[in-house]
Amino acid sequence: MTFINGLLALGAAAFTIPLVIHLLYRNRFKTVSWGAMHLLEPVVRINRRRIRWTNFLLLLIRCLLPVLLALCLARPVLTGFRALQGDSPESIVLVIDDSQSMAARDESGVSRIDRVRNELGQSLGEFSPRDEILWMPTSQIEFPPSTMGTVDAVDKLKTIRTSSGPFDIARVLRAAVKASNAGVNARKRIVFASDFQGVNTSDASVESLRTFADELKNDSSRPDILFWNLADLSRSIDNVSIDSIETLSPAIVPDRETRFAARLRNATDQTLNDLRVNWLVDGTQAASQTISIPARSTSTANMRYALLESGLHEISVSVEFVDGMSEDNNRSIAVEVIREIEVVLVDGQPSNEPLRGETDFLAIALSPFAFSQQDQVDAVRASVIREGKVVEVLSEKTPNILVLANVASLDEKQQSKIVEFVESGGSLISFDGIHLGDANYVSRLLPASIGTIVGDPNARQNAEQSAPMRIGMLSSQYAPWQKLAPANTRPLEIIDVFAYRKLIIDPDASDEDKPTVILAMKNGDPLVVSARRGRGRIVQFAIPADADWTTLPLRRLFVPMVQQLALDLIGSGKMPTVTTGQPMIVSLDELMKTPSAENDSEESVRVRYTVEPPGSAEIDLDVDSQQEGQLVWTATQLAGVYRFRRIEIPVSSDENNPPGNLIKSTVRVAQVPSEESKLRPVLPGQLAAIAGFLDATVYDRANTLRDAEQTRRYGREIWRWLLVALLVAMILELVVQQRSAPAKAVTPTMNSASDSLGRSSV
C-alpha cells in the first residue's frame, strides 16, 4: 500500500490524543459523599462489565477517528490489485471499430464513434505519457499499425471515420495481438472499442477465435484484452437504409435505357409513406420518386436511364429521412457502359442446315436477345465469315474478338494479320474440330500444341454411344466463370464430353508465354487454356463450338459462359464496385488514350497514374502497384467513389511542378455491405463467452474501463471506503456515547414533586 499524500498519514499519530486524555482523566475524579449507596452499589456491581466494555469501545472508536481521517486525507492506494510493480509504460493497441454501424446515434444524437472520441480520448489523457499507442482501426488490420503517443492518439481519434464494412473479430484480434508483440514495452494491452455486431462474430469466426485463444494460453507475453462494448441493447435504433443497387439489364450500352433497382429497408416499427428517393448519375440528379415502406420490411425503387457515353459511371441513390444512422441513407455503385462488342466468327465448317454450322450455337450464345427477337439489347454483335474474308474483315472493322471455329488452315497473310490483330489488343478464341489436326497455324497462333483426339468424335452421331467423359471443377483462377453457379462448384458436370483434343503445354515455356488452364477435364487434361500475346489475349478450346463432340452448346450454361468470356476478353471483367476493404483493380487499357490521340507525343511524355479516394487528395500510385498491366489499390476502407487517372507529363517540363495533361480517368466504387445497417449486436452472453476464451474483460462504459485501468496500473484507491468507515465510526461514537451518557436528566419541578405527595395507601 502506498499513499498519494504520504505526509498526511502522519496525522494518524493523533490517535494518542484520546488515549492520553483517557489516561489523564482516569485518575481525576470528583468525590461525592453519597447517601443512597444502597441503590448505587448493586447498579455498579451489575453494570461494571458492561461499562468497562462500553468505555473500551468508546476509547477505541475515538482513537480510530483520527487514524481514519489521516488515512483518508493521505489517499492510500492498495497496490496489491495492480498487475505489475511500478508504473512502467505500456504498449496499448487501440483497436477501434470504424465500421458503419458505429455511426448509429442514440436519442441524444451522440453516435457510438462520438463516444469513442470523447470518452476514450478522455481516458487516453489519463494514460502515462510514456505509454506507446499502436493505432489499429478494424478496417486497417492488413496494414502495420501506426505507433504514436497518447496525445497523437487523441488527435487521431478525432479524425476517424466510420464508413467501412464488417470485420472478422478473429482476424482483428489476431492482428491486434501480433501488433502488440511489436510494441516496445514489456506490458502490453489491447483495448477493443466496438459495438460488436453479429455480422462480425459469425460461427466460423468464433471457432477461429477459440483456436486462437488456445494458442494464446501458452504465450507468456500475451497482452491483456479489454472489450469496450458500445452497443445499447436496451433500445432499438430507428433506421432506414439502402441495402443495394442493382443493374437489371445484362449489359449497359450507350444510348440505350437501362433499368436500375434500389432496395430500401425500413427497420422502424411504423410504415413510412412518401419517402423521397433521389437518383444521381455521376453526381447529377437523374430522377426522383416517392415510395412507401411497411414497418420492418423492404421496398424497391426503380429507375430507367440511358447512359450516353461508354466507360464507368457512378450511380447513387439517397433517401430523405432523419433516422439513427444517416450514413446508410445513400449508396453508390459504379457501372460500366460498354461499347457494342464486335465479334467475328470464322466458320471452318459452314452448313446450310440450322444449327449444323460450326458457329451457329456460338452466334446464338453471343446475341441471345437478337436470336429470340426480344426487346433487350445484346452486348455483342456477332458476324460469321469464311476464312478467306479474315484479312479483309480485320482490315476494315477491327473487331474486338476473332473466333476461329474448326478452321482448317490459314495462309501466311491471314496468320500475320491475326497476329497483328492480337498484338494490338484484339482477342482470339480458337475452337477445336476435326479440321484442326491439319491446321498450319496452330504453332504460331495458339498457346498450346495440339495432340490426338481423346475419345470418339463420332460417338454422338453413332448409335452406339460410349460412356461420356466429364469436365472437372471450375478453376478458381478464372473469376468470370465463377459467377456461373455461385452455389455449385461442379456446374459443368452435367455436360457429356465424347471427345476432346489433347492440348499440350510446353513445360519449358517462360512464365509470360506459358498458358493458363482455365478449365480442365475431370482427369486433369486441359480443356480451355488462355495466354497473353502482346496487348491481346488468346483463348484455346480443346472442343468444338458445335454439339458434335460435347453437349455443352446444348446446355443453358453455354450462353453465360460465352458471354462472360467475351466480356472478360474485352476487359469488362473488371469489378467496378467492390466491398470496402477489397482491392480495386484497374486495367491500364482502361486508361489508354484513344488511338487518334496516341500518335502525338508518345515518346516525349512521362506517364503518371493517380487515385483520388473519397474525401481525400489525389495520391500518386507507386510503380509497384502497377502489376501485369493493371493498377491495384488496396486502401479501400472508405466507402465512396475512387477516381483513377492517367496523366502524361512532358519530359521537358519542370520536375518539381510538372504541368500534367489528364489523358483519361475511370472510377471504382467501394460500398459497405448492407449488414452494417441491420444493427444487430451480439447478445451480452455471447460477448462474454467470446471474452471468456481470451480472458478478456468486457466494459460497457469508458469510465469503468478507466477506473479498472487505474486500479490495474496503480492499485486501488480506498479513500472512499475509509471515508465511509470514518462516518460510520463517528455515528457509532455518537450512539455509544448517547447510550452510555443519556441526555441530562430533567430535575423534577415542584409540580412533579407535589404529584408524588398523593397518598399511596387506600
Added chain:
Amino acid sequence: MHVSFLSLASEPAHSQFSHLRLFGTLSMRILDLVSPQQLSRVAALQVLARQIVEGFCSGRHRSPQKGFSVEFKEHRPYVRGDELKNIDWKAYAKSDRLYIREYEEETNLRCVLLVDRSGSMQYRGDRSGGLSKDDYTQRLAASLAYLMLAQQDAVGAVTFDSIPRNIVTPRGRASHLRAVLAALVSPPEGIETDLGGAIRSVVPKLGRRGIVVLFSDAMGDLGSLSRSLAQIRSRHHEVVFFQILDPDEVDFPFSGRIQFHDLEETAEDQTVDANSLHAAYLDRFEQHASQLRDICRRNRVDLVTIQTGQPFDDALHQYVALRRQIQ
C-alpha cells in the same frame, strides 16, 4: 432490644439502656441533657417551627387555638352523686329541672415521631437549599410537633439509626415541645441504618393507639421495613411515612468520573463513570420506589415522598389531611 416508654421513665440512666436519652418525664432537667449550643438550636428550631406552622395556618383561615377539643355533646338528668359543678344552671332556670352538661371526652391524639438519623440522612445536595435530609427532617418534625402540641395532641419522638437513640414519651403540654426538639437536634451517634430493626424495637412501647409519623429516606432493607410497619399496624396505629429524599437521589445528575463515598460506611467507595450509570441508577431507583409504594399500600401506610428542596407546607398539608381522617 425492647424499649418501654413506661419502664424507661422510671429506670436510672445508668441501666442497660444507658445509651438512650430520655426526655419528657425528666423535662425539668433538660438543661442537664443538652448542651447550650444544642439548646440554642432548640430555640431556633422552636422559632422556626412556630413560623412555619403559623404561616401555614394563616393560610388556612382557622386558628389552631380554637382547637378540636371541649365540644358540648348533650344534657342528661342529674342523678345523685353527680358533681354539682357540672349542673347546667341556665337549663335549670328555664326548665326547673337539673341537667348535667356532658362533653365529649378530651381524648388527645398520641403522636410519636420516629426520626431516622442514620448516615444516609446526612446527604446534602446542591439543590436542597443547603439542607441535608437530616436538617430537613428536623425542621419538618419540629413543625409537626409544634402543630400537634398546639392542637392539644400528645407528641413524642424517637430518633434512631441502627438502634433507637433518643426517646421522648408523648405528652400534650406545650412545654413538652422543647424536650422533643432537644431530641431532634441531638447529634447523630451512629451512621448505619437498620430501619426495620430499630422500628421493631420501638413498637412494643408505643402504648395505646395513636399516630406514628416516620421520617426516613428508606435507604435500607425494605423487607425488614415492611415487617416493622406491619407490626405497627397490627397495634392499630396509624402510620404516616415521610420519605425524605434529596433531588440528587431522584434524578442522579452526576457526570464524569465520580468517586461515591458511602455516608453509612457500609460499602466500599465506588469510582465510576457517572454518565454510564445514569440510566441503570434511575431504573434501580424507580424499582426501589415502586417496592416501597407496594409495601406501604399493603400495610395501609400513608407514604409521602418529599424532596428536600420542597417547602414544608406540603408535608404539613399532608399531615393535617391525615389528622382529619383519623378524627
